Amino acid sequence: MAIHYPNGGLFTTKNSASKKSRANNTIYGKRGMSLEDEINESNKYYLSAGIAVIHKKPTPIQIVDVYYPKRSAAVIKKAYFKQASTTDYNGVYRGHYLDFEAKETKNKTSFPLSNFHAHQIKHMKACQDQAGICFTIVKFVTTDQVFLMPANILFDYWDAQATGRKSIPKAVIERDGFEIDYALRPRIPYLNYVDLLLEK
Numbered sequence: 001m002a003i004h005y006p007n008g009g010l011f012t013t014k015n016s017a018s019k020k021s022r023a024n025n026t027i028y029g030k031r032g033m034s035l036e037d038e039i040n041e042s043n044k045y046y047l048s049a050g051i052a053v054i055h056k057k058p059t060p061i062q063i064v065d066v067y068y069p070k071r072s073a074a075v076i077k078k079a080y081f082k083q084a085s086t087t088d089y090n091g092v093y094r095g096h097y098l099d100f101e102a103k104e105t106k107n108k109t110s111f112p113l114s115n116f117h118a119h120q121i122k123h124m125k126a127c128q129d130q131a132g133i134c135f136t137i138v139k140f141v142t143t144d145q146v147f148l149m150p151a152n153i154l155f156d157y158w159d160a161q162a163t164g165r166k167s168i169p170k171a172v173i174e175r176d177g178f179e180i181d182y183a184l185r186p187r188i189p190y191l192n193y194v195d196l197l198l199e200k
Contacts, residue, residue: 035104035139035146039089042186046093052191054091054098086123087134093191096198097132099124104139110167111138111149113158121158124151133197137180137190138173148193149177 036056046052065078090099101124103115124134134151149168153176157168178193 035102035137036088038187039102039137039190042188042190043089043091045186046191052091052093052098054089054093056089057086087120093133093194094198097127097130098194099127099132099134101136102139103136104141106141107167107170108140108142109170111140111170111173112167113161114166116154116158121155125155133194135194135197137188138177140170146180146182146188147173147177148180148190148197149173150197153177 040056043052043054043056046054065076067075067077069075087099088102090097092098101116101120103111105111105115128134128151136149136151136154137146138149139146153168153172157164178196180188180190180193183189
């Protein structure tokens, strides 16, 4: 029996097999997630599996105006940041303190230093001076590549930017950092690469 598409085209098993093959080779889940969402999901897995305790730091705000449309609900109308935030995430893994940033860029060949603020660099340096493990998880959005970039790479380029370039070449991150392969559980298995930092 011949089967036709709504536009009149003939359905064939060849087309079906081709589509099925492409479907089997493509992971459609999680498309459009931000890097922060992916890390948050990964951290939930690490916590539930008893592997690590890592959380996103809340940004402290001061609420100055609240509207109550009804007694059981409140809407914040005006607020401001109480202080500059430090880094995005911190926690404990294998007895080590972790402190790191998560950054995305649409640049194809470099990571702009303008993504950071001086107080964040100062904070990460202070943590590392106390034997904390500091790094940045960088996502190149255009190529959908994620890297764990050790803090020393960031520090070197940050300290030299007054007389040097204003970005970190992607080639340096590829060479001296670690490319993180996506997985199912966790989505971004970045602690596998923290293990490599600890080995050093």
